Amino acid sequence: IPNDEDTPKEENIRCLPLLDHFGFECLPHQLVNRSIQQGFTFNILCVGETGIGKSTLIDTLFNTNFKEQKSSHFYSHVGLKIHTYELQETNVQLKLTVVKTVGYGDQINKEASYKPIVDYIDAQFEAYLQEELKIKRSYFNYHDSRIHVCLYFISPTGHSLKSLDLLTMKKIDSKVNIVPLIAKADTISKNDLQKFKAKIMNELAENSIQIYQCPVDDETIAQMNSSMNEHFPLAVVGSMEEVKVGKRMVRGRQYPWGVLQVENESHCDFVKLRDMLLCTNMEDLKEQTHTRHYEQYRCYRLRKMGFTDVGPDNQPISFQEIYEAKRQEFHEQCQREEEQLKQRFMQRIKEKEATFKEAEKELQDKFEHLKRVQQEETLKLEEERRKLDEEIIEFYKMRAASESLQTQTCSNVKKD
Numbered sequence: 001i002p003n004d005e006d007t008p009k010e011e012n013i014r015c016l017p018l019l020d021h022f023g024f025e026c027l028p029h030q031l032v033n034r035s036i037q038q039g040f041t042f043n044i045l046c047v048g049e050t051g052i053g054k055s056t057l058i059d060t061l062f063n064t065n066f067k068e069q070k071s072s073h074f075y076s077h078v079g080l081k082i083h084t085y086e087l088q089e090t091n092v093q094l095k096l097t098v099v100k101t102v103g104y105g106d107q108i109n110k111e112a113s114y115k116p117i118v119d120y121i122d123a124q125f126e127a128y129l130q131e132e133l134k135i136k137r138s139y140f141n142y143h144d145s146r147i148h149v150c151l152y153f154i155s156p157t158g159h160s161l162k163s164l165d166l167l168t169m170k171k172i173d174s175k176v177n178i179v180p181l182i183a184k185a186d187t188i189s190k191n192d193l194q195k196f197k198a199k200i201m202n203e204l205a206e207n208s209i210q211i212y213q214c215p216v217d218d219e220t221i222a223q224m225n226s227s228m229n230e231h232f233p234l235a236v237v238g239s240m241e242e243v244k245v246g247k248r249m250v251r252g253r254q255y256p257w258g259v260l261q262v263e264n265e266s267h268c269d270f271v272k273l274r275d276m277l278l279c280t281n282m283e284d285l286k287e288q289t290h291t292r293h294y295e296q297y298r299c300y301r302l303r304k305m306g307f308t309d310v311g312p313d314n315q316p317i318s319f320q321e322i323y324e325a326k327r328q329e330f331h332e333q334c335q336r337e338e339e340q341l342k343q344r345f346m347q348r349i350k351e352k353e354a355t356f357k358e359a360e361k362e363l364q365d366k367f368e369h370l371k372r373v374q375q376e377e378t379l380k381l382e383e384e385r386r387k388l389d390e391e392i393i394e395f396y397k398m399r400a401a402s403e404s405l406q407t408q409t410c411s412n413v414k415k416d
């Protein structure tokens with residue numbers, strides 16, 4: 001080991017050139033081998049109106065016919081179609097998940113159009129957070145379904161963005177890397193396309209919508225990426241058709257006036273998109289998803305649960321302390337609620353008792369009243385009976401008097 005006295009010291013770390021081979025220069029190879037063994041995942045979200053060319057572009061990107069059925073324009077709400085595919089290129093495995101909107105742009109209610117998209121992105125973050133919070137985590141088998149990139153398909157009107165485009169992008173720009181695309185760019189002339197691109201970028205800036213910026217901090221790709229950033233939004237054309245151009249067969253779209261070659265960079269930005277997504281920036285897209293978008297969601301969720309890094313006195317506060325404080329708070333809240341419940345219960349019992357007493361009193365009064373009425377009736381009846389008895393006695397008397405009168409009259413008549 002050489003004497004390091006001449007080398008400048010930096011934070012007490014000595015920099016020592018090794019004189020022999022020790023082996024840790026192979027670390028990058030170990031990482032590459034491990035990654036190849038594990039395989040890669042990539043999740044794409046395609047947002048765009050029905051029939052704008054989402055499926056065709058994905059097929060073209062991976063040169064595979066994923067056999068998608070066309071969606072109808074008559075869905076009553078926006079939905080998402082999710083498909084996962086296992087792809088392989090040489091010895092590299094890619095687990096690709098493609099999520100596509102269904103019924104987007106066909107709804108009157110704009111809020112109902114973007115909400116399912118926002119909810120889906122959040123649900124994937126939530127699933128990852130729940131896995132992270134588990135005691136027994138299984139990252140090895142866990143299918144990370146967080147969206148790494150959102151391909152936003154803009155209708156090639158040549159005019160401007162639609163209000164739904166602005167609304168949706170504004171809602172998702174803090175949750176996902178947005179790559180705006182002008183779909184079916186073969187339907188718009190070259191001059192109009194340049195103006196349209198500038199107009200879109202202005203509108204995005206005016207509305208403070210953040211789109212994905214390819215990183216320019218890595219020298220090897222800085223130039224390529226900065227030129228890529230200038231080309232946004234990328235004007236793309238999709239096609240799985242093979243067309244003959246000279247002696248070659250190329251993928252393109254045949255028109256009466258010529259052939260649009262999908263992979264010809266002077267015809268459209270398809271190759272730029274493919275290089276950007278798959279060759280140059282896939283890892284950055286994944287990193288941005290994890291370190292920026294997921295981090296933001298995680299912070300928001302943990303804060304909502306009541307966790308914080310510093311206490312009211314600005315002193316660091318540990319997870320354990322917060323947990324204990326939360327437990328205590330929860331316990332006290334339970335006790336408060338129990339007490340309130342008891343008081344409410346007692347109050348209700350008192351109210352019920354008062355109601356019963358009132359009802360009992362009413363019944364008693366009613367009973368007394370009825371009793372009085374009945375007594376009066378009895379007295380009246382007895383009076384009437386007494387009068388009747390007197391009348392009967394009078395009647396018998398009168399009858400006896402009349403009978404004796406009659407007998408007397410008869411004996412007088414016989415004597416005569």
Ligand code: GTP
Nearest residue numbers: 050051052053054055056070071184185236237238
């Ligand atoms: P849904 O999933 O049904 O919403 O449709 P989608 O957005 O996936 O569109 P899809 O890829 O099914 O394409 C719809 C039609 O547009 C098909 O007839 C395609 O051939 C055509 N199409 C796709 N891409 C392009 C393109 O870049 N240019 C032109 N001119 N037509 C295209």
